[in-house]
Amino acid sequence: MRRFVALLPLALIAPNTHRAPLDLVVPNDNRVAAGMVVNGTVTVRLEAKLAVWRPDVGVDTTATVQVFAEQGGEPRIPGPLIRAGEGAEIALNVRNSLDSNLVIHGLRGGAFDSDTIQLAPNAERDVRFKAPAPGTYLYWGTTTRSPIEDRPWRDSQLTGAIMVDARGVSPDTAERIFVITVLDVFLGDTIRNKKKEDIWELAINGRSWPHTERLEYPVGRPIRWRWLNGGYLPHPMHLHGFHFRVLGKGRGNRYVAYPADSQPMVVTEFMPSGSSYAMEWTPTRAGRWLMHCHMIPHITPFPERPDSVHENDRHDLARHPMAAMSGLVLGITTIASTPAAPVTVPSRGPLRLFVQQAKADSGQEMAHGYVLQRGAEPRRDSVEVPGTPLLLTRGETATITVINRLTKATTVHWHGMELESVFDGVSGWSRSGSAMAPLVAPGDSFTVAFTPPRAGTFIYHTHIDEGPQLRSGMYGAMLVLEPGQRHDPATDLTFIIGTAVVNDTIRLALNGARDASPLSLSAGTTYRLRFINIHLAEAARLSMVVDSVPVTWRSIAKDGADLPVSMQVAEPARIERIGVGETYDFELTPQRAGDILLKVETLEGVLVRTLRVR
Secondary structure: OOOOOOOOOHHHOOOOOOOOOOOEOEEOOOOOEOOEEEOOEEEEEEEEEEEEEOOOOOOOOOEEEEEEEEOOOOEEEOEEEEEEEOOOEEEEEEEEOOOOOEEEEOOOOOOOOOOEEEEOOOOEEEEEEEOOOOEEEEEEEEOOOOOHHHOOOHHHHOEEEEEEEOOOOOOOOOOEEEEEEEEEEOHHHOOOOOOOOOEEEEEEOOEOEOOOOEEEEEOOOOEEEEEEEOOOOOEEEEEOOOOEEEEEEEEOOEEEEOOHHHOOEEOEEEEOOOEEEEEEEOOOOOEEEEEEEOOHHHHOOOOOOOHHHHOOOOOOHHHHHHHHOOEOEEEEEEEOOOOOOOOOOOOOOOEEEEEEEOOOOOOOOOOEEEEEOEOEOOOOOOOOOOEEEEEEEOOOOEEEEEEEOOOOOEOOEEEOOOOOHHHOOOOOOOEEOOEEOOOEOOOOEEEEEEOOOOOEEEEEEOOOOHHHHHHOOOEEEEEEEOOOOOOOOOOEEEEEEEEEEEOOEEEEEEOOEOOOOOEEEOOOOOEEEEEEEOOOOOOEEEEEEEOOEEOEEEEEEEOOEEOOHHHOOEEEOEEEEEOOOOEEEEEEOOOOOEEEEEEEEEOOEEEEEEEEEO
């Protein structure tokens, strides 16, 4: 949800004394590097200035922001790309055309927080440094002296990327660089048009969905992307339909490229503020897909669009993703070189999953959830939160009919599953050939079919009106087993972090509840622990402790994919951050009798579950 921050003193907001019209920001796709190369030295002339930003094309709402530009050039969000080879000399001239003191991080090659360039208004400075190890780095400025984790104001767009290529390697011109920025301006600090500038805006390379860049790729070609988080908020970035390999990560002046045998396969990668990572994936099926942040407020219009547009059971199917999503979303189309056989949508499947809502008194929250038919059809007002676990088998086709008993339309996204696009669950966007994923209207049904290619821990959840639907319980675990393997709920334990209706109020929940009876474990027995975070907007910290000391577990999988052998290690039982949309699997073998406390910590509070070892 929107983060509200205390207003800064007006003296720190850089009041606008420029009465001349300001230039309009140009979105920067980071495909062309700034400056020039002379005798091996990369020379760039940067300027910090005020400009007008319109992240939504065709909308008259704009914001006055502080941005970087090449001197004499157009203001850009993100700032001009600086690109050099490893060890190359980088010569910068930086000019501050703002009315405030400017502090710039990341342009000295030293410590991220302390090695800075400081410029008074109208001052300029020459800086030289050598390009560090190959990787992707942020440079960013502030006129409020705020750290990057607390920089939501007009200086939040003073953000750009530095790309360092390996020595002797030609730059990969097909590789893309995406920079995330966030702006949170409200009326109290407005310096221009008070009616137009109460803005909460998230952008990828200067644009907010549905105006972000559309990407097209041929099936079978490896794709490399680099992501940088220049905003003050964290973002778990999720790719639909495919796993991707994490090639390396960075923050500040440090970037670590992973060896080939230590590159995990994931579908969601958590990005703290100021961080970066590189990824590679290969589309294997034609269709339309999304890459997006999995924190629901970061992909939801704010302020909310009118009901006539936003109510998903009334508007045009084709307009759903355009009208009900915004912010940190990329649209991707993958194209096959030869026409593929049409995808057949089954009429009915052996698994029948009912989307239900419980009765609620007037003014109270209503619980929603998924119930798998086991024998007779479930009562219409029965709800399970989390939804019934779906037990599938690697290599065997699962055919599931979703029956909607809500009063509104819905969809189901099979999170982490590699499947045909029409079954991916983004109505009006996901499509295979002429077949498009539908809104499942009240009283209607839709059948999906997919064959899991890997065993692991996955999620199924609603992918429309996520605020009211997801927060009230529309999520569940999807466990894929190896052929011949049986699921033993006594030794295979799933813990889902989410929200649920508790005492008629939406609350943080673990497996749908605030508290529960202790779980019984046996010393010497090995347990598989599956952790899923499907909260609307909260990363969580997990730990399993005895007398405040973490026990030991072994990492085995992330996002349904086995970890590389080099990463399957015994370690203290803690996860510093499990982002929304991430899953983790561990093995735990308790050694002695006693109580192990499972702690789940978010900004909303702490939940504790007791594991009683006998």
